[in-house]
Amino acid sequence: AQSVSQHNHHVILSEAASLELGCNYSYGGTVNLFWYVQYPGQHLQLLLKYFSGDPLVKGIKGFEAEFIKSKFSFNLRKPSVQWSDTAEYFCAVVLNTDKLIFGTGTRLQVFP
Amino acid sequence: GAGVSQSPSNKVTEKGKDVELRCDPISGHTALYWYRQSLGQGLEFLIYFQGNSAPDKSGLPSDRFSAERTGGSVSTLTIQRTQQEDSAVYLCASSLTGYTIYFGEGSWLTVV
Numbered sequence: 163a164q165s166v167s168q169h170n171h172h173v174i175l176s177e178a179a180s181l182e183l184g185c186n187y188s189y190g191g192t193v194n195l196f197w198y199v200q201y202p203g204q205h206l207q208l209l210l211k212y213f214s215g216d217p218l219v220k221g222i223k224g225f226e227a228e229f230i231k232s233k234f235s236f237n238l239r240k241p242s243v244q245w246s247d248t249a250e251y252f253c254a255v256v257l258n259t260d261k262l263i264f265g266t267g268t269r270l271q272v273f274p
Numbered sequence: 275g276a277g278v279s280q281s282p283s284n285k286v287t288e289k290g291k292d293v294e295l296r297c298d299p300i301s302g303h304t305a306l307y308w309y310r311q312s313l314g315q316g317l318e319f320l321i322y323f324q325g326n327s328a329p330d331k332s333g334l335p336s337d338r339f340s341a342e343r344t345g346g347s348v349s350t351l352t353i354q355r356t357q358q359e360d361s362a363v364y365l366c367a368s369s370l371t372g373y374t375i376y377f378g379e380g381s382w383l384t385v386v
Contacts, residue, residue, distance in 0.1 A: 196374075196375065205380055252316070256375065260322070260329075261322060261329070261330055262307050262319070266316040
């Protein structure tokens with residue numbers, strides 16, 4: 163069955179630490195890939211997306227993600243996190259059938 | 275409006291009552307999605323529409339839940355005989371096929 167896995171459920175970092183959140187999907191067809199962020203008490207916002215082309219994509223607020231097709235992965239990275247990055251992060255995959263599947267989310271807490 | 279609009283934004287209902295949640299997608303968007311997010315939980319897929327048809331209803335938790343979409347635009351999610359475990363934020367999203375998915379701000383449902 164198609165699925166999206168986020169291996170890190172809860173990540174705690176200090177400010178200025180580097181971040182990498184894992185995302186793997188299981189689907190053999192063409193996919194579009196997304197990372198969404200949900201700040202406390204707010205709705206989902208798009209961080210970045212990959213449709214085609216350069217597998218390293220840049221998003222807002224200094225985030226980037228790399229699509230590695232052979233590993234079915236789309237990990238999210240940020241070189242230096244800030245307290246304001248505290249939020250829940252969701253990886254999502256749109257299959258070529260248009261079905262959108264979310265990972266279970268990763269809660270990031272950044273301490274000053 | 276420019277974004278996905280959901281109503282009501284907040285709803286408190288008594289156990290056993292029926293509720294209807296409405297989603298107005300971005301004009302022209304062919305795909306429409308319903309998710310729910312319970313307190314402390316991830317995003318749970320409910321159903322998605324491609325035009326007026328629902329290729330995947332597998333996420334609807336029980337036969338008390340139903341959804342329809344008319345005219346390829348507005349969608350209504352109906353929950354009959356609400357239970358306390360139905361309390362959640364119900365999120366709607368829309369997209370053009372193969373493009374970015376945009377989320378509404380959600381309908382917060384509380385069943386008392």
